[in-house]
Amino acid sequence: MAEITAALVKDLREKTGAGMMDCKKALTEAAGDLEAAIDWLRKKGLSAAAKKSGRVTAEGLVGVVSEGRRAAMVEINAETDFVARNEAFQNFVEEVARAALKVGDDLEKLSSAVVASGRTVADEITHLIATIGENMSVRRARVLEVPSGVVASYIHGALKPGLGKIGVLAAIEAPTEDDAIEQLGRQIGMHVAATRPAALDVSGIDPTSVERERAVLTEQARASGKPDAVIEKMIEGRIRKFYEEVVLLEQVWVHDGESRVKAVLEKAGVKLAGFDRFQLGEGIEKEENDFAAEVAKAAGG
Structure with missing residues (x-):
């Protein structure tokens, strides 16, 4: 049997788009024969991911996970809105958010983090592409942390807890981590979701x-x-x-229509150390399809 080297696994991955663990298994099953391994992956439906890699991914889900002084938010894209309702996809988004909470928001490190299946994030997404049948991608991640206080999270129009199409993190520095601070953080999240500020303060513009x-x-x-x-x-x-x-601190607080956000924070005796807002598909150019033309083409018109 030919030696199953890292280079051989890499070659098979490039040819098929399958995950690393799947490529190793295929080469083992094929006794190191590259062509036989490709056939094995095709029979298992695991080489399909490569065919889908060029498709536009502007749908999917934003996921958030918050644990007191630290929280993570990720955006994972797919081709259609139907995938957002797929339980396997939802579980994957939750797992990636939890992984980001541990390893941070560097996408390279995040792609190497291991999820519940035992595969890395990169390999798991390749596996999902093959099983669900749509191209997917981990687009971005953000982790915020404060030395004291809370990092609150908010999902607008949640599909289920922690998953939706607009997510916000709000890092509040405060002497305590009580419910009042958590509630204020949620209100800030709602405000940011609605107003889409470009920066925390004037210096950030x-x-x-x-x-x-x-x-x-x-x-x-x-x-x-x-x-x-x-x-x-x-x-x-x-x-x-x-x-x-x-500018967030200069905006009028949406919850009363009068106060400035900075005045609300001053009254509460806290500091907003940072925030971020992810809106699903923001900035991605979607393909505009003429459905009638597609039908006519399919009918030979």
Whole structure:
């Protein structure tokens, strides 16, 4: 029997798209014969993943797991919304979120983490692609932690606890980890889900985007024909309005429609150390299909 080397396993993975453990098993079953191993994988349906790797994945689920001072959030994509209702896929998203809680949000490290099946995240997703029949990908992950306080999580429109299409983490530094702080964190999560802030504070806004906004506002203000001193005040007022729209601490608290978020935090005696918001498929260019044209084509029209 030919020696089953790492290079041979790698070659089989590249040819079939199957997971590493499946490739090792196939080579063992085929006594090291590469072509026979390919046939073995094809018979088991495990080489199908390679055929699906080019398909757009803009559906799927966002998953969150929170454990007191540390929480993790992941986005795992698939081709259709149907997969989000698949129990095996849901379990996988939960497992990847728990793995991120342990190993962090570096995708390379996360892909090597082992899940309940005994396979790595990378191999498990290849296995799911073959068994469920859709291309999938672990798109991103985020882990937040505070030395004292809580990292609250929130899922908007949850399909089940911890799984949905919009997820938020809110890291609150506080002297305690009581229910009131947890509730405030959930409220912040709801606020962030609704308002989509670009940054925590003014310093987090890209200066280039501020200057671009200022240039647009300047042109608008000059069109009014007012004196330069008045124009300058108009611009500064509009820049403040811009910050109120995109900076979390400057936004109006959605829960009362009056207070600033920073005032709510000050009143509670806590600090918001960080946040993140994942919206499923955000930024992914989806394919627009003409269903009628597809039917006509299939019918030979």
